[in-house]
Amino acid sequence: MNDVELLALCSFLHDVGKLVFRAGRKGERHYEETYNILREFLPEDIAEIASHHHESKITPFEWKPSALSGEKKILAEIISQADNISSALEREDEEKGTSRMVNIFSTLRNGKRREIDYSKEDIENFLQTLKVLFSSMKAEEVPLGFLDVISRTFLINIPETTMSGPVETSLYSHQKLTAAFAVAIYHYLLEKYEDLRNFPFGKVSENEKCFLLLEIDISGIQKFLYHVGMKKALRFLMGRSFFISLLAPLIKEDLIRGLHVTDFNFLVTSGGFILSVLPNTQSVKDTLRKILDRYSRSLFFLTDGNLLLHSASVEFSPSDTKNFKKVSEDLMKRMERSKQLPFRDQFEEMFNYNEDESEICDLCGFNEMRMNLFRKRWDTLVIDGKKYRLCELCSFMNDVLEKLGKGKVYLSRNEEWNVGRGDILIYVKSIEDLLNENPKDLLSGIRSFHHIPYELGYESKEFDVIAKSGPGAPFLAYMAMDMDDVGKLIEELMNEKPSLSRFAEFSIRLDIFFRNEVSKIVKSDIEEPKRLWNRIEKKPDKFILYVGGDDLIVVGHFSAIIPLAFKIEEKFKEFFANENITISSGISIVPRNYPVRIAVERAQDNLELSKRNRKGKITVFKRTFNFSNDFWKILDLFSEHINLGGETLFLFNVNDPEKNSLIRRTTLWKILWILSQKAERAQEKVKKIVMLRYTISRIFEGIVRSAKEEERERLYKWYKELPKFFVGKAHSDLVLSTLEYLELLSRKEEIR
Numbered sequence: 001m002n003d004v005e006l007l008a009l010c011s012f013l014h015d016v017g018k019l020v021f022r023a024g025r026k027g028e029r030h031y032e033e034t035y036n037i038l039r040e041f042l043p044e045d046i047a048e049i050a051s052h053h054h055e056s057k058i059t060p061f062e063w064k065p066s067a068l069s070g071e072k073k074i075l076a077e078i079i080s081q082a083d084n085i086s087s088a089l090e091r092e093d094e095e096k097g098t099s100r101m102v103n104i105f106s107t108l109r110n111g112k113r114r115e116i117d118y119s120k121e122d123i124e125n126f127l128q129t130l131k132v133l134f135s136s137m138k139a140e141e142v143p144l145g146f147l148d149v150i151s152r153t154f155l156i157n158i159p160e161t162t163m164s165g166p167v168e169t170s171l172y173s174h175q176k177l178t179a180a181f182a183v184a185i186y187h188y189l190l191e192k193y194e195d196l197r198n199f200p201f202g203k204v205s206e207n208e209k210c211f212l213l214l215e216i217d218i219s220g221i222q223k224f225l226y227h228v229g230m231k232k233a234l235r236f237l238m239g240r241s242f243f244i245s246l247l248a249p250l251i252k253e254d255l256i257r258g259l260h261v262t263d264f265n266f267l268v269t270s271g272g273f274i275l276s277v278l279p280n281t282q283s284v285k286d287t288l289r290k291i292l293d294r295y296s297r298s299l300f301f302l303t304d305g306n307l308l309l310h311s312a313s314v315e316f317s318p319s320d321t322k323n324f325k326k327v328s329e330d331l332m333k334r335m336e337r338s339k340q341l342p343f344r345d346q347f348e349e350m351f352n353y354n355e356d357e358s359e360i361c362d363l364c365g366f367n368e369m370r371m372n373l374f375r376k377r378w379d380t381l382v383i384d385g386k387k388y389r390l391c392e393l394c395s396f397m398n399d400v401l402e403k404l405g406k407g408k409v410y411l412s413r414n415e416e417w418n419v420g421r422g423d424i425l426i427y428v429k430s431i432e433d434l435l436n437e438n439p440k441d442l443l444s445g446i447r448s449f450h451h452i453p454y455e456l457g458y459e460s461k462e463f464d465v466i467a468k469s470g471p472g473a474p475f476l477a478y479m480a481m482d483m484d485d486v487g488k489l490i491e492e493l494m495n496e497k498p499s500l501s502r503f504a505e506f507s508i509r510l511d512i513f514f515r516n517e518v519s520k521i522v523k524s525d526i527e528e529p530k531r532l533w534n535r536i537e538k539k540p541d542k543f544i545l546y547v548g549g550d551d552l553i554v555v556g557h558f559s560a561i562i563p564l565a566f567k568i569e570e571k572f573k574e575f576f577a578n579e580n581i582t583i584s585s586g587i588s589i590v591p592r593n594y595p596v597r598i599a600v601e602r603a604q605d606n607l608e609l610s611k612r613n614r615k616g617k618i619t620v621f622k623r624t625f626n627f628s629n630d631f632w633k634i635l636d637l638f639s640e641h642i643n644l645g646g647e648t649l650f651l652f653n654v655n656d657p658e659k660n661s662l663i664r665r666t667t668l669w670k671i672l673w674i675l676s677q678k679a680e681r682a683q684e685k686v687k688k689i690v691m692l693r694y695t696i697s698r699i700f701e702g703i704v705r706s707a708k709e710e711e712r713e714r715l716y717k718w719y720k721e722l723p724k725f726f727v728g729k730a731h732s733d734l735v736l737s738t739l740e741y742l743e744l745l746s747r748k749e750e751i752r
Helices: 003-012 018-022 030-038 044-051 070-087 120-136 144-155 171-193 221-225 233-259 282-302 318-322 325-340 344-350 392-403 431-435 439-443 463-467 486-496 500-523 558-576 596-611 630-638 665-676 682-706 709-726 733-746
Strands: 100-102 211-219 266-270 273-279 308-316 379-383 386-390 408-412 423-427 448-451 475-483 542-548 551-557 583-591 617-620 623-626 641-644 647-650
Touching: 003 044, 003 070, 003 144, 003 171, 018 030, 018 120, 030 044, 044 070, 070 171, 070 318, 120 144, 144 171, 171 211, 171 266, 171 273, 171 282, 171 500, 211 233, 211 282, 211 325, 221 233, 221 542, 221 596, 233 266, 233 273, 233 282, 233 542, 266 500, 273 282, 282 308, 308 325, 325 486, 463 475, 463 551, 475 558, 475 596, 486 500, 500 542, 500 551, 500 558, 542 558, 551 558, 558 583, 558 617, 558 630, 558 733, 583 596, 596 617, 596 623, 623 733, 630 709, 630 733, 641 709, 665 682, 665 733, 682 709
Parallel strands: 423 448, 583 617
Antiparallel strands: 211 273, 211 308, 266 273, 379 386, 408 423, 475 551, 475 583, 542 551, 617 623, 641 647
16 A cells, blocks of 8 residues: 555545444543544554644644654645645534534525434444454455445534534545545645655645645537447447447546555546546646546547547645635636637548548548547447448447446446546445445455445336336336536635535435435336326336436436436435525427437426526426426326225226226316417306316216215215316416326327
8 A cells, every 4th residue: 555545545534533432332532432443454654644644732642643653654744734724624523423414505595404314323324334344354445435435325414523403514524535635635745745754744835736626527528329220229328438438437537546646535526527526736737638638539539529528727825725615716716717629630530531532430420531540440330230330439339238247347448449547446336235245255356446326237128118018008208417506606606704614514415315216216216106106107217318517317217207306306305405496497308219318408498498487397298397296296186096896996097098997088188188278367257167077077977876885985085085186277287287197197009
């Protein structure tokens, strides 16, 4: 283990002793408990360096960095300063353990402060995982990326300080930021003094610009994703989605190796976005420029100019972390300028060929002459007896999907492919399943670890199969979804308490929701309302096409996608704990053979309709309305049934509306027609209500007469409930859309 990895490991685990108090155990001061925990399964040097990180007046001398000697003293001093910068507080060393984690989003936009509960079981599981991990492997064999993933899983809701009062920063965010700062300080001092033994002490001054905040953004992702137009389109759509999900981890991996930093220096790595804290040294800048130039050029040619890499960086000092607004604004301005720069060299080289003399890839249309600039070979794929000519990138996607199964995947690529090197472990199980495996068997020989949370091992189904996977009409639905006004939320965050710690916590939690929480919802079966889905045997397919930042694209059978939007919105409210922070959605429902690109564009257009005016809405069936629990209530009501004359009678039988159904298809269409009529004048509104009441009364008229007394009570209940939705909410687009959803559920064939 080299000095950088040693320093990163020690600084990341420096506050692990706080978990003793969080778990409700009795103990000494947290740094003493850090030492006691780490010495059980790590070398004595690591335990000493990690625990000697406090220099306050009340800290006993034997626990200060100065109590150590030589290189251990220097590394402990670096961790001490990094810890202070990360916390941005002057803390007393009291171990009260009474602080509560506050959701950083809850106080934005005049919201009420909401606390986050944490599980003591998570703490015990994390400590046990550390023990198993480091007891079965040498410290240098454990990928720091793996340690990062399990820490984020278990520690994201643990407050970073054991002091009393509300805390907005998690222990995970604090540990990660401390490690990032420590590595940056080390490299900054190393460039200054050339050797660790020459360091006078392991600290920098408050105003030294020793840090570099780097942002990387890849644009054109959606244009690249949905540019497919041949049989087995879904297969290659999944391949492109997989390729996009790899880009940020691969860039990150090259930066880690080239800059000699660690996984902890990368605060967010998601989709086509990276946010990182790096050392501000000349060698880092030079290497960074070379790596990013290579990726920029490679992606440009590899994707026919669809994917463009943009980057921007800002220097900052320890004092800047306490007033981070100017740093974040400078970074935003530089990124905007980066996106406006022309790619002259690439364009000149790209168009220096004769189009008529070359062949093209049948999947992506990439030209052979341009292929010679980057892609090295052609392949042939046979589908249904027809041969297709594929470029190297499309061939790679096909090969990966052939081998991609549910579980873990080792992906080793040829270096000439030139978009990242080395062995990358992609794990598609849940983190809980992952931890049940033997760490030594799982991680042996793996230099890096990246957790991609959504299902990459999706079975090789096609749109025809997915369109028939659920109940009702064989339609697909594409859903675009994203959080509203993220830029304004960041601006408010920086105006209120402008610190890097809060900015990191904000970014990490946003990433957790869209990459982890949304993934869990998409993978779960549609179960609500239970009365409806208990009667439906088919389980509709759905899967994530793209997730990055706060953007989400999901495709699947229409019966799953519409309820999915409501479930995600419910989880969104719960996760961010603020009624004033919203998410919007747009859904397009299309036939199974509808072009992917146009279907996604329609979903995006509907998303834009949802974001107009007050935002926080959903657009589907050409209607825009608020998310509401009435969606579930209507579905639940229509799923009710009674026993009438020895037979089961449903209010609306989605399996067959013409049998055992009080409301038949023709009646449902009539209700839909009445509700959709405009009624601006009072006379028109009265006429509309009369028509609805008359239609509803006709439903019950004949059957009530023949029903028994106990059966009539249930029928009267229905009779009273229906007008609440139809008459009382005759203006509601939500009611209309829910009924149209039910009509599609009950339809057996696609109407052309």
